Amino acid sequence: MVFFVSKNPTVYPHEGFNAQEDGDALRAAMKGFGTDEDTIIEILCSRSNAQRQKIAAYFADELGRDLIDDLKGELGGNFEDVIVALVRDPEEYLCKQLNNAMEGMGTDEKTLIEILCSRPDNEVRRLVDAYEEKYNRPLAEQLCGEVTGELRRLMTFIVTGTRDSGDDVDATLAREQAVQLFEAGEDRFGTDESVFTKILAKENFNHLSQVFEEYKDVSGNTIEQALKSEVDGDLLEAMLAIVECVQSPPAFFAKRLYKAVHGAGTDDETLIRIIVSRSEIDLGTIKEEFERIYDKTLESYIRDSMVQGETSGDYKKALLALIK
Structure with missing residues (x-):
């Protein structure tokens, strides 16, 4: 694959x-x-x-x-945010989103995970270079001050170019790594998270796809099932993001869009970021995946869920124009 x-x-x-x-x-x-x-x-x-x-x-x-x-x-408001986002250079815009997630009190780990864990190595490298040029500070350095533990190790691997930049698959190694993952998690008491981090952050997406196939054969469970039973919190979110984007980036972003609008209040920043940043890449496929998963179109979901009066009509109109 x-x-x-x-x-x-x-x-x-x-x-x-x-x-x-x-x-x-x-x-x-x-x-x-x-x-x-x-x-x-x-x-x-x-x-x-x-x-x-x-x-x-x-x-x-x-x-x-x-x-x-x-x-x-x-x-003003969200309408301004979506229009200004459209005018910014794409990498500059995502760098600004990364910086916003780390500045001030608290850290928005979910945004960091969405941007950094969803992309293959070549795209991450461009972001890393653009970030240092814009903020005169290495992204890895700033991340280390914002996230801790195994999540920090995972993200540091990702932004320092540790991931294989090729697309080759080593079937023998994939089998060995599937066994390593099984022995580090389901096959023991407690979890050696470092084994999961090393493999998920260092191997290219093609190779990881083969690792996950081998894991099903070794364990009888999917890698998602294993992660959910062995890892939790933001580290789980980050690892699942990698797994989902190895399997289908459009499905990953479709689920993020659903969560951004579902429930009380709208996560407008996530909604804008995904629609703007994917509109010239794969938003058409994200729409197809959204309808497949949720049995409704993305357009109707945004139109019906974002209640008039709670959001600007121009804001909604701009979003719908981008996903048409």
């Missing part, structure tokens, strides 16, 4: 794109009394990020203005 991210986006480069026309239209939508939110949504939600960067460059070079500053001055 070869691991890959299904290229099934919902946002594509706009045909006939013209940065000047879009830039002038956006400027007019924000100039004078009132704001034309529909024009902002129509343009920014139907352009690729590369095209949005060209619009931002037109704003800076020809109009002498900062597009993000103008948007922040005109918009």
Whole structure:
């Protein structure tokens, strides 16, 4: 099995794109009394990020203005957050999300796990480089001050490039590692978490897929069942995220979207982050997985669950435009 991210986006480069026309239209939508939110949504939600960067460059070079500053001055709340997220460079946006998860009192481990544990090595390396360039501090150094124990060890392995960057599968080694995992968990009293950490954080996703298949043969249980019986807390969440993204990244993100909207209140930051960051990658497949798992479309779930009056109509309209 070869691991890959299904290229099934919902946002594509706009045909006939013209940065000047879009830039002038956006400027007019924000100039004078009132704001034309529909024009902002129509343009920014139907352009690729590369095209949005060209619009931002037109704003800076020809109009002498900062597009993000103008948007922040005109918009507010979650609607502002989703529109500004669209205009940021994708890696810069995720780095900002990582930084937000670690700054101030407390740490948002779930965001760190979602961003860092869901991606193969090449994507993590780009984030690590972008983070140090933006914040002048190694991501690993900051993580070590925010998370503890085995979770810190797992994440340190991930962000320091310990994971195999190739895609080869060693069937003999996979069998040996499946046995190691069994002996470190289900086959003993207590759990040697370090064995799970070393294998899950160091092997490439293709190889891990084979390890998990071998584990079922060795144990009779799935690796998910084993983890749930042997590990708990944030470490369990991180390890399950790796397992789920080895098997199906779209299913992982579909479940995250469901949890973000389900229950009392909406986790808007997670909702925005996943929809924006996956819209040009695999949001189309995430939609398919969402409907398969929950027997309802992602569009209807967002439309019906985010009650009008509790959230901005423009915010909901922008989200729906991105997942169309």
